[in-house]
Amino acid sequence: MIITVTPNISLDKTLIVEGSFEIGKTHRVKDITFVPGGKGVNASRALLGLGYKAPVLGFLGGNAGKQVKSIFEEEGIICDPVWINGETRTCYNIVDTINKTQTEVLERGPAITREDIDLLKDKISKYLSRDTIVCMGGSLPLGAPIELYAELVELVKSKGGRVILDTSGKALEKGLDACPFAVKPNRAEVEAILNIKLDPNDKENIKNALNHFSNKGIELSVISMGKDGLFASYEGKYYRVTPPEDSNPVNAVGSGDSTVAGIALGLEQNLKIEEVLRLGAAMGTANVRTLKPGDVRKSDVEDILPKVEVTVI
Amino acid sequence: MIITVTPNISLDKTLIVEGSFEIGKTHRVKDITFVPGGKGVNASRALLGLGYKAPVLGFLGGNAGKQVKSIFEEEGIICDPVWINGETRTCYNIVDTINKTQTEVLERGPAITREDIDLLKDKISKYLSRDTIVCMGGSLPLGAPIELYAELVELVKSKGGRVILDTSGKALEKGLDACPFAVKPNRAEVEAILNIKLDPNDKENIKNALNHFSNKGIELSVISMGKDGLFASYEGKYYRVTPPEDSNPVNAVGSGDSTVAGIALGLEQNLKIEEVLRLGAAMGTANVRTLKPGDVRKSDVEDILPKVEVTVI
Numbered sequence: 001m002i003i004t005v006t007p008n009i010s011l012d013k014t015l016i017v018e019g020s021f022e023i024g025k026t027h028r029v030k031d032i033t034f035v036p037g038g039k040g041v042n043a044s045r046a047l048l049g050l051g052y053k054a055p056v057l058g059f060l061g062g063n064a065g066k067q068v069k070s071i072f073e074e075e076g077i078i079c080d081p082v083w084i085n086g087e088t089r090t091c092y093n094i095v096d097t098i099n100k101t102q103t104e105v106l107e108r109g110p111a112i113t114r115e116d117i118d119l120l121k122d123k124i125s126k127y128l129s130r131d132t133i134v135c136m137g138g139s140l141p142l143g144a145p146i147e148l149y150a151e152l153v154e155l156v157k158s159k160g161g162r163v164i165l166d167t168s169g170k171a172l173e174k175g176l177d178a179c180p181f182a183v184k185p186n187r188a189e190v191e192a193i194l195n196i197k198l199d200p201n202d203k204e205n206i207k208n209a210l211n212h213f214s215n216k217g218i219e220l221s222v223i224s225m226g227k228d229g230l231f232a233s234y235e236g237k238y239y240r241v242t243p244p245e246d247s248n249p250v251n252a253v254g255s256g257d258s259t260v261a262g263i264a265l266g267l268e269q270n271l272k273i274e275e276v277l278r279l280g281a282a283m284g285t286a287n288v289r290t291l292k293p294g295d296v297r298k299s300d301v302e303d304i305l306p307k308v309e310v311t312v313i
Numbered sequence: 314m315i316i317t318v319t320p321n322i323s324l325d326k327t328l329i330v331e332g333s334f335e336i337g338k339t340h341r342v343k344d345i346t347f348v349p350g351g352k353g354v355n356a357s358r359a360l361l362g363l364g365y366k367a368p369v370l371g372f373l374g375g376n377a378g379k380q381v382k383s384i385f386e387e388e389g390i391i392c393d394p395v396w397i398n399g400e401t402r403t404c405y406n407i408v409d410t411i412n413k414t415q416t417e418v419l420e421r422g423p424a425i426t427r428e429d430i431d432l433l434k435d436k437i438s439k440y441l442s443r444d445t446i447v448c449m450g451g452s453l454p455l456g457a458p459i460e461l462y463a464e465l466v467e468l469v470k471s472k473g474g475r476v477i478l479d480t481s482g483k484a485l486e487k488g489l490d491a492c493p494f495a496v497k498p499n500r501a502e503v504e505a506i507l508n509i510k511l512d513p514n515d516k517e518n519i520k521n522a523l524n525h526f527s528n529k530g531i532e533l534s535v536i537s538m539g540k541d542g543l544f545a546s547y548e549g550k551y552y553r554v555t556p557p558e559d560s561n562p563v564n565a566v567g568s569g570d571s572t573v574a575g576i577a578l579g580l581e582q583n584l585k586i587e588e589v590l591r592l593g594a595a596m597g598t599a600n601v602r603t604l605k606p607g608d609v610r611k612s613d614v615e616d617i618l619p620k621v622e623v624t625v626i
Binding site: 015021023025026027028062064066067101105 | 328330334335336337338339340341342343345375376377379380383405407409412414415416417418419420421
């Protein structure tokens, strides 16, 4: 089975204001949308689009946490949270449709304790077997040790399960120490931790970046590069995965998470690595066609899948 | 007894961002405060500061409504709401402490129905007698008829109670038709509905403005003018009420509502009109000394009270 783990789940609120958004002024909101956010959350939503129910695990707290839980129920997403003290964070995106600006304000969220982490580990353990694939990622909540992902990866591995880790910065670097089955950083995240520039047309440059991960013992290393698709290394081979150009992009947020969902589903179905990567790229591309992050439609995936090119480089 | 009625209660969220607030950028929040807001809400808070428990009545809905209810419980404010469908609105104040800007984003809130209004009227009725004073005000929620305040004023009057109405624009104009016992618009609200400029040093100009209300049969008409204090008419006399200049103003938001609270308390205690107005001005001034709207300290009121000048003009 597949589960997703998002330690820092947020309630993402899009506030579309009347008129122009100006600093120092008072604005009325003409439209609001609420959606639970976070990398694992988006991956679970993408999997649901393909009819696959992958429970969301993570921390929720307070009234915002209850609101997240009730939206999940409306969406049909299974959520099995650890309830903590404090209010789940809200992240705001203030949209001005006249000047086409988006201004983001991100709360920090509540601090978690060692006890909360132990409860999350108990919760994850319930789902673990040799067949479990865990999509895990996003930023760490306040109070979490920087080694949190390493600790959770060890837990999953101890029961024979596989982790796809998708995070950034120090949380990713520390997570690598526990050697997850797969990683899927994006271009900017790889550039930040390796302090290099990535060029999709420079094979050696890409292979060197992938080697950074595979040299640490990671079996499947994937770098997502937006419209330039995916680059991956697996069992000593390097792959370039090129999705078709999308004629009508709506919102690219959540594409990396949808890619992770596709990779997880491909692994769960024991597909060949080429097909695993193809499904990842197709789901990442399908995500671009809808407004909500992770809102992947099965018909879009079926349309895109045969158009994805996978080549050994 | 005193009760307060606020049809459009909000959850007021102050988000203090790290660094400069810029449109089109992503910002992290370094500090948040939540406080239930609305004119009657602030008046109840101000009364609690003087040890007087005036229940808050109004509409609440959803998780934001639950959050408002639980903050009231922490504050020790009694809240007896009508629960409605939809989410109580949240109003955001994004504070940039570097450039000293405040940017407000106000949600509209859920629409109320005729059934919700009838439930509110039942709720208000429980508290009504000849001794009841009702502080009522603020903007109207979506779906409310523009005559809502007139309807509620009629209800209170039918049981012999007195209403102090504090609202603006069309909601005030329509509310006047039902002839509440008292009104307390502020300078800007009077200027807007009468289409004039108010000059605190021009007695005739002020008296004419007060006459607009007393000519409609309103017994006590009060115009609040910030640092310039209050002007009032009662039983054919006109009063100017001048509070002492405050040496350390922190936040003036909620001063008008605290003034209403003081007037209500003075009326409830059967004080002479001069003392009623003095208490109103002292509570309005005390409010300026604290950050939270309506957060009036008894010691501040006792300090300010003897320094308030009340003269017949």
